[in-house]
Amino acid sequence: MPTLTLLQAVNDGLKSVMRTDPDVLVFGEDVGLKGGVFLATEGLTNEFGKERCFDTPLSEDGIIGTAIGMAMNGLRPVAEIQFQDFIFPAFDQIVSEAAKLRYRSGGQYTAPMVIRTPYGGGIRGGLYHSQSGEAYFAHTAGLKVVIPSTPHDAKGLLIASIQDPDPVLFMEPKALYRSVKGEVPEDVYTVDLSTLRRVREGKDVTIFCYGAMVPVVEKAATQAAAKGIECTVVDLRTLLPLDEDGVLEAAKSTGRVVVVHEAPRFCGYGAEISALIAERCIEYMEAPVKRVTGFDTPFPNTLEHHYLPDDRRVLDAIEQTFEF
Amino acid sequence: MTASLQILAQDGKPVRSVPELAPERMVELFEHMLHVRCVDQRMLKLQRAGRIGFVGTAKGLEASIIGSAAVLDHRDWLWSGLREGGAAVMRGLPLAEYVAQMYCNSNDTAKGRQMCNHFQHKGSNYPSWSSVIGTQIPHGVGAAFATKRRGEDAVHGIYFGDGATSSNGFHSGMNFAAVWKVPAVFVCVDNGWAISVSSSAQTCAESYADKAVAYGMPGVSVDGNDVLACYEATRSAAERARAGDGPTLVVLKTYRMLGHSSSDDPTRYRDDEEVESWAKRDPILRLERYLTDRGVLQKGAREATEKRLYAEIDAVVHEQEAAPRMALRTLVEDVYAETPRHLREQYNAFHAVVERRGEAEPGDGAFPL
Numbered sequence: 001m002p003t004l005t006l007l008q009a010v011n012d013g014l015k016s017v018m019r020t021d022p023d024v025l026v027f028g029e030d031v032g033l034k035g036g037v038f039l040a041t042e043g044l045t046n047e048f049g050k051e052r053c054f055d056t057p058l059s060e061d062g063i064i065g066t067a068i069g070m071a072m073n074g075l076r077p078v079a080e081i082q083f084q085d086f087i088f089p090a091f092d093q094i095v096s097e098a099a100k101l102r103y104r105s106g107g108q109y110t111a112p113m114v115i116r117t118p119y120g121g122g123i124r125g126g127l128y129h130s131q132s133g134e135a136y137f138a139h140t141a142g143l144k145v146v147i148p149s150t151p152h153d154a155k156g157l158l159i160a161s162i163q164d165p166d167p168v169l170f171m172e173p174k175a176l177y178r179s180v181k182g183e184v185p186e187d188v189y190t191v192d193l194s195t196l197r198r199v200r201e202g203k204d205v206t207i208f209c210y211g212a213m214v215p216v217v218e219k220a221a222t223q224a225a226a227k228g229i230e231c232t233v234v235d236l237r238t239l240l241p242l243d244e245d246g247v248l249e250a251a252k253s254t255g256r257v258v259v260v261h262e263a264p265r266f267c268g269y270g271a272e273i274s275a276l277i278a279e280r281c282i283e284y285m286e287a288p289v290k291r292v293t294g295f296d297t298p299f300p301n302t303l304e305h306h307y308l309p310d311d312r313r314v315l316d317a318i319e320q321t322f323e324f
Numbered sequence: 325m326t327a328s329l330q331i332l333a334q335d336g337k338p339v340r341s342v343p344e345l346a347p348e349r350m351v352e353l354f355e356h357m358l359h360v361r362c363v364d365q366r367m368l369k370l371q372r373a374g375r376i377g378f379v380g381t382a383k384g385l386e387a388s389i390i391g392s393a394a395v396l397d398h399r400d401w402l403w404s405g406l407r408e409g410g411a412a413v414m415r416g417l418p419l420a421e422y423v424a425q426m427y428c429n430s431n432d433t434a435k436g437r438q439m440c441n442h443f444q445h446k447g448s449n450y451p452s453w454s455s456v457i458g459t460q461i462p463h464g465v466g467a468a469f470a471t472k473r474r475g476e477d478a479v480h481g482i483y484f485g486d487g488a489t490s491s492n493g494f495h496s497g498m499n500f501a502a503v504w505k506v507p508a509v510f511v512c513v514d515n516g517w518a519i520s521v522s523s524s525a526q527t528c529a530e531s532y533a534d535k536a537v538a539y540g541m542p543g544v545s546v547d548g549n550d551v552l553a554c555y556e557a558t559r560s561a562a563e564r565a566r567a568g569d570g571p572t573l574v575v576l577k578t579y580r581m582l583g584h585s586s587s588d589d590p591t592r593y594r595d596d597e598e599v600e601s602w603a604k605r606d607p608i609l610r611l612e613r614y615l616t617d618r619g620v621l622q623k624g625a626r627e628a629t630e631k632r633l634y635a636e637i638d639a640v641v642h643e644q645e646a647a648p649r650m651a652l653r654t655l656v657e658d659v660y661a662e663t664p665r666h667l668r669e670q671y672n673a674f675h676a677v678v679e680r681r682g683e684a685e686p687g688d689g690a691f692p693l
Contacts, residue, residue, distance in 0.1 A: 059500070061496045065459065065462025066466030066497075066500050068466060069467035069469070072451060073467035073471065093462070097463070102658050102659070104438050104442075104452050105444055108433060109446070241664040242666070244666060
């Protein structure tokens with residue numbers, strides 16, 4: 001089994017599914033011969049031709065709007081938004097059109113499509129190459145929101161997203177593109193879009209995270225173990241729909257919960273996890289839920305390493321759950 | 325300024341050569357236009373009686389809508405805005421489904437989820453419209469791309485109003501369509517008003533058709549109250565699209581005789597004189613004069629047709645008044661292909677309340693978890 005980076009796994013996922021399904025098309029800004037600004041679509045135009053992997057005019061609204069029409073007429077578009085920060089011109093098309101089409105048409109029209117987009121900080125990209133906008137989209141019924149954190153999941157979740165009958169926002173943690181490696185099967189396989197992944201088992205504290213925060217949390221969990229605190233680490237993988245039963249089970253198993261994401265705290269995804277636990281299993285809790293998140297500010301540049309949750313802040317939160 | 329295509333003057337006399345249409349076909353177009361007006365009339369009556377919530381009429385636009393859509397055949401697609409429902413009926417939407425949609429009742433194919441005047445008809449490739457202005461434009465372009473990719477010969481008629489020419493969707497849709505050279509006809513039904521905003525406040529271009537130049541596609545301006553001109557301009561654009569020569573912008577200059585909708589009072593923002601001047605250019609009367617002059621329509625034919633149409637419409641309305649109650653489960657269905665667990669749980673919690681109050685009916689039952 002080859003060892004790939006997360007970026008190579010995305011590329012491999014696209015190629016694998018394009019080889020088996022001629023209706024799958026990849027398009028967006030600079031995804032053609034250049035292969036995308038991160039090279040996620042490298043080699044696609046050469047292998048599949050510019051009919052199946054091509055550059056579009058520079059309009060996110062146009063990319064997503066036309067992708068919806070293609071999906072309504074039998075194709076399986078995989079549209080790339082170059083940075084998640086640039087997705088907002090297409091917000092209307094995603095939220096008001098793609099997400100609502102099945103519902104508003106009583107199931108007569110659907111938009112099976114994938115929007116791939118790199119998200120998150122860690123590359124010194126400043127305000128507009130660093131954001132984590134998952135909460136905007138997780139609030140939208142009709143969408144699925146998926147964020148992988150390993151090469152294996154990146155390929156399997158991407159293929160599942162492309163084969164899914166509903167529109168999927170597939171957010172790729174750009175900070176992990178080249179920093180994580182793992183074994184990735186060569187064949188076409190899928191990872192289920194509604195189950196979380198338990199990364200590490202421990203009896204004392206449960207930490208919920210996703211995307212680029214998973215390795216950060218794993219590092220903090222290792223440090224906690226050295227101090228005698230055993231952590232369960234949960235990679236949520238699919239934010240919408242959320243594996244609520246899996247969350248509750250993991251929360252109950254320790255009675256102490258930390259939620260980690262790099263997006264701002266207020267109305268962030270961690271608020272939903274906290275509310276779910278408060279509503280459904282507060283009687284199991286030994287301490288209040290702790291959130292470790294980005295600040296409620298725009299994304300900084302020079303100080304991004306302090307904005308992003310790191311192992312120090314996560315470890316501190318883990319320890320605080322014992323101080324209650 | 326772009327010259328406006330006209331075939332019939334308001335007195336019904338041809339001012340240039342008339343398209344080769346069989347007299348029976350012209351009578352059909354006449355009846356479809358009358359049908360649009362009669363349906364609107366009845367819907368307004370129902371709205372005033374409190375039976376339905378909202379009507380956006382096409383009064384004054386009948387020639388634009390019917391003349392242009394008449395060139396789209398069964399393989400073609402019509403991407404609509406608010407006022408193309410009459411075209412949907414002409415192309416196969418059963419009137420019962422149209423009326424069910426206006427009632428938003430359980431016979432509505434969209435399960436009552438959209439407000440009034442949001443039609444769809446899968447059988448004739450007429451997708452469901454949202455209410456957001458201009459978003460359907462790139463959809464039509466993407467779908468036309470799919471058509472072209474499969475080597476099919478369908479044409480996509482993409483409809484929108486004058487206000488939509490200011491939207492993102494117009495810009496990206498027109499641009500992508502021209503770059504991709506897709507089989508699309510952009511039909512701008514310029515009725516002079518985007519709710520209360522006049523065309524002069526919408527653009528500084530002399531004609532909306534001029535906008536086509538910037539995208540590298542032809543743009544034609546048409547007398548939108550002349551059904552034969554609307555037909556001819558759209559036919560030629562559709563032919564061009566079908567031949568693989570790319571998209572065209574067809575601007576049909578017409579006038580919305582009534583308010584934006586049944587909720588709008590147009591006297592607050594426009595002059596009576598303007599409305600009266602357009603009343604003298606009635607599109608139905610123009611074709612009626614032409615057909616009467618040619619002896620195709622007999623005296624009294626219009627009244628007889630209207631009587632028949634009203635009887636048909638009233639029968640359908642009567643039927644739709646008695647639709648069964650909407651199934652409560654439709655609250656959470658069709659959000660996804662399969663209703664996910666959290667929605668089933670939300671519904672079940674609601675259903676428990678309904679059941680306790682004795683309001684549940686068979687078929688409303690809880691989902692298995």
